[in-house]
Amino acid sequence: MNEQRRRDGRLPLTIIGGFLGAGKSTWLRHQLHEERFGTVHLIVNEAAETPVDNLLLGKAEQVEVLAGGCACCEGREALIAALRNICGNQDALDSRRIDRILLETSGLADPGAIALALSEDPILARRLAVDGVIVLVDALHGAQQLAGEELSRRQVEAAERIVITKSRGIPPGQVARLTRTLRLINPAVAVEGAELGVPLELPADLDAQPYELPEIAARAEPIKPYRLSIAEGGGWASLSVWLSALLAARGNDIVRVKGVVTSPDGRLLLQSVRRVVQAPEILPEPEGADRGPAPQDDIIVLIGRGMDEKLLARSWERFVLG
CATH class of the missing domain: 3.40.50.300 (P-loop containing nucleotide triphosphate hydrolases)
Known part of the structure; x- marks a missing residue:
């Protein structure tokens, strides 16, 4: 192409x-x-x-x-x-x-x-x-x-x-x-x-039965992004415990999590899909203005349904900051 x-x-x-x-x-x-x-x-x-x-x-x-x-x-x-x-x-x-x-x-x-x-x-x-x-x-x-x-x-x-x-x-x-x-x-x-x-290479699908595609009912609640500051906290370990608990409780509602977490090893990229959290990846440093803006450190975005940013912030403060 x-x-x-x-x-x-x-x-x-x-x-x-x-x-x-x-x-x-x-x-x-x-x-x-x-x-x-x-x-x-x-x-x-x-x-x-x-x-x-x-x-x-x-x-x-x-x-x-x-x-x-x-x-x-x-x-x-x-x-x-x-x-x-x-x-x-x-x-x-x-x-x-x-x-x-x-x-x-x-x-x-x-x-x-x-x-x-x-x-x-x-x-x-x-x-x-x-x-x-x-x-x-x-x-x-x-x-x-x-x-x-x-x-x-x-x-x-x-x-x-x-x-x-x-x-x-x-x-x-x-x-x-x-x-x-x-x-x-x-x-x-x-x-x-x-x-x-x-x-x-994908497996042959000639004899495979397709999955059912049921009629999708109209949803009142759209998928939206929710921001959470984790600047104050116990670092990667505390974030991992809190996020695991949150996904266990609300994994069906949280479709995606993404953000940048600062650590002694560098700036770590946090990503998850549903309840599957990917291994953190060290982000490269920006190479110049033509690479676009740098992400905000220690801000994570949760994308899903039926969440409240204030409740997320209170949960973080209660379970991580004590």
């Missing part, structure tokens, strides 16, 4: 989507390292006002962060303004030339709605061409998300290419059923596998 400019002169735009915790940044980091997309301007859309992913994606020519709202709804105007600005800059004689724009969407974004919004903008419709929608699906949680989240289904419906992630260690029959379910939702889609961004 690293071809040069299109014959019609429009700048290619590739949308990277997927539900919360699907592994978009991990997969994309490997693709950028391998220069799969050529020279790119990367836009990272974060649902919460705590950008982290931009530090993991330093191989892009330039990284821009849109935080505080999904690009398909609250952040739509900011996205359109950013894309117009990129197109304008490419017209300058002294600009750094790029082969394409990559948009890593928030896990709460609908790629189809984004593509529609861009096609309806009178300037971007002439300057950009959405040449691909790649959606990542988590092998461990994908079936549950498709069964209960309308957004997850919309993401799959909009995809031209689906990458199933985190399938290592998952029973092959389970992966095959997930693949079959994805093809049921979107029969024309190309499905492939990857582990930490590296291509991985």
